[in-house]
């Protein structure tokens with residue numbers, strides 16, 4: 001029997017309830033719905049901006065993007081028969097949005113680019129956004145008008161406000177659990193077209209942020225705004241954020257609760273847009289990391305995956321666990337440092353975060369671990385890391401045959417990038433970093449938001465014969481698109497030892513016979 005998931009969403013959304021049966025058995029393909037079936041209409045986007053906005057590409061069957069069938073077939077070919085897909089929340093799932101601000105102060109356009117253009121489409125009724133993001137956008141629009149804030153003009157490089165990032169926190173322990181999601185509060189980051197807060201248009205920035213706080217802050221009937229930040233960016237390229245951030249109003253720290261831990265996310269660090277789906281993925285992930293493992297979390301961001309694993313119950317029972325997080329964006333360190341302050345004191349585990357590029361000498365990060373978790377950007381694994389993962393059996397063989405341990409090599413480490421990464425590391429947990437040993441991972445967990453690059457990486461890893469696929473799960477991280485998040489579990493391939501040709505015995509036998 002299939003278990004069912006019930007979806008519904010609040011007042012601003014079409015009053016639709018959609019019942020979905022996750023395909024466990026019979027196989028996924030046989031459960032796919034024809035595109036015109038009543039179910040596919042029931043789970044349709046119903047967004048007035050569909051087609052003009054580039055955010056969503058698929059209007060029907062939100063509960064089951066077409067790529068799920070492809071993924072199911074792909075995994076089946078590689079031996080995983082029981083691929084599962086978690087449909088998650090279908091509307092109002094996006095808790096983090098970066099939106100361009102263009103047009104005029106009287107008629108500001110706040111939204112995404114039209115596909116293939118630099119024309120911004122206003123999306124006040126976006127069905128993917130958490131409803132409070134839409135409410136905050138309306139407040140912002142009003143403020144832009146009242147204070148004559150000039151939206152950015154890309155051609156001229158003029159104007160005040162370039163982009164806005166809206167991030168929703170649903171972590172409010174003063175509310176009952178079912179109330180928390182819909183009462184999420186919005187952290188607003190205004191990307192201001194100036195070098196700093198002393199520029200000529202700074203008074204408008206102050207006025208706009210005070211307006212947002214006055215109209216949406218804690219003294220309002222509905223407390224909508226969590227905080228207001230400014231980011232200063234004057235560059236002419238397409239990079240959204242500049243390097244300078246200023247906290248203007250409201251709470252400085254932004255907390256969310258996923259995978260069993262409170263996580264702090266600064267506006268400058270990477271955060272998953274679909275908070276609830278990410279939570280489901282993390283709980284599933286816990287199952288695949290045995291207690292007592294040493295884990296490398298590569299492409300770690302603020303270390304959410306590694307820290308969630310470190311606090312999983314298994315770890316606390318077994319008391320031997322280490323987690324190394326490797327991340328190239330140094331801004332994420334601050335969020336990691338705040339998050340570890342809320343971890344349980346009793347955590348008997350070594351946890352480190354390293355500011356490093358996982359593609360540079362990747363062996364140094366995976367050596368001494370049992371489990372490697374990778375969560376790369378959409379483009380997939382860096383080639384150097386993939387090659388090292390594929391060479392794990394031969395490296396292991398070489399290490400076994402060599403009497404010199406890599407640990408003694410590590411003592412004399414002189415490579416500047418490794419030394420720099422060690423200097424910039426942060427340590428947490430009651431345990432000191434365990435002595436490095438020469439173990440190499442037995443399990444690889446690949447979390448992917450880029451299906452096409454994942455397929456290539458997966459085929460390459462499997463054809464190296466170092467790994468085999470054990471399990472695979474999909475999560476509906478981006479309803480309205482044909483993208484999914486994949487959690488794939490690989491284990492080291494067991495190489496059957498060839499039977500020794502018993503040459504000597506045969507010779508012996510022959511000899512016996514000869515006698």
Ligand SMILES: C[S@@+](CC[C@H](N)C(=O)[O-])C[C@H]1O[C@@H](n2cnc3c(N)ncnc32)[C@H](O)[C@@H]1O
Nearest residue numbers: 270299300301327328329357358359375376377
């Ligand atoms: C998809 S995000 C995942 C972040 C984190 N695992 C999470 O769920 O919050 C990918 C992360 O990889 C980082 N990254 C990209 N290239 C990297 C590299 N070569 N080495 C280390 N980190 C990298 C990015 O800065 C980003 O934080």
